[in-house]
Amino acid sequence: MTLVPERHAWRPESIVGDRVVLRRHRAENLKAFMRWYSDPEIARLTRYQQGPLSPDEIQRFFHGRIMGADFLAMGIHVRDTDRLIGSCAFSQLDGDNGSTLYHITIGERDSWGQGFGSEATELMVDHAFTQLALHRVALTVFQFNARAIRAYEKCGFKIEGRARDAIYRDGRFWDEIHMSILADEWEARQAQG
Numbered sequence: 001m002t003l004v005p006e007r008h009a010w011r012p013e014s015i016v017g018d019r020v021v022l023r024r025h026r027a028e029n030l031k032a033f034m035r036w037y038s039d040p041e042i043a044r045l046t047r048y049q050q051g052p053l054s055p056d057e058i059q060r061f062f063h064g065r066i067m068g069a070d071f072l073a074m075g076i077h078v079r080d081t082d083r084l085i086g087s088c089a090f091s092q093l094d095g096d097n098g099s100t101l102y103h104i105t106i107g108e109r110d111s112w113g114q115g116f117g118s119e120a121t122e123l124m125v126d127h128a129f130t131q132l133a134l135h136r137v138a139l140t141v142f143q144f145n146a147r148a149i150r151a152y153e154k155c156g157f158k159i160e161g162r163a164r165d166a167i168y169r170d171g172r173f174w175d176e177i178h179m180s181i182l183a184d185e186w187e188a189r190q191a192q193g
């Protein structure tokens with residue numbers, strides 16, 4: 001299997017939804033990444049390691065991965081205002097097996113729980129199946145991250161397994177939950193409307 005080779009289809013300038021627009025990241029977005037990834041609560045929800053990334057690590061993450069060739073990363077903007085509130089991405093794009101790993105962080109805490117994350121995820125999953133012709137989108141999430149699990153379930157992701165006690169946080173062990181959605185499941189959801 002070959003990923004769609006056309007650059008504009010593979011890494012679009014923007015993907016427009018009802019309430020969010022996904023846009024290619026620009027160099028100036030680093031400022032927002034610095035803020036988001038210094039936030040201890042973002043670190044608690046997303047990192048295996050204790051505590052946030054250092055400023056140097058955030059810069060390396062931004063330049064090496066977010067802006068890098070192997071990552072398909074998009075900024076999440078509120079459509080009405082164009083405010084940048086977060087970032088979503090595919091990593092480990094695997095053309096041989098038609099699969100990828102999905103990541104999302106809404107860094108602006110005041111934008112949590114308003115449906116932006118679910119819509120951004122749906123736009124990315126749709127892109128994966130309709131433009132990139134992938135077969136499977138997978139992700140991992142910590143057991144205690146109920147908001148994220150709910151958002152992923154709303155988009156059609158199913159729990160397919162768990163790495164038991166893989167993360168120690170807030171004084172106890174939690175599972176790392178593995179979720180995925182397959183192309184035919186996405187098509188069936190679209191057909192249902």
Ligand SMILES: CC(C)(COP(=O)(O)OP(=O)(O)OC[C@H]1O[C@@H](n2cnc3c(N)ncnc32)[C@H](O)[C@@H]1OP(=O)(O)O)[C@@H](O)C(=O)NCCC(=O)NCCS
Binds near residue numbers: 086106119
């Ligand atoms: C996870 C994240 C992307 C979800 O996006 P979001 O815009 O906040 O989520 P949505 O509003 O689309 O959906 C959240 C759902 O979870 C529900 N929810 C919120 N808090 C909850 C909780 N504590 N327990 C259970 N459900 C909860 C909401 O009610 C909503 O479901 P509903 O529409 O059925 O009512 C976003 O919150 C985020 O980036 N958080 C910080 C970083 C993070 O956790 N990233 C994911 C790492 S795997």
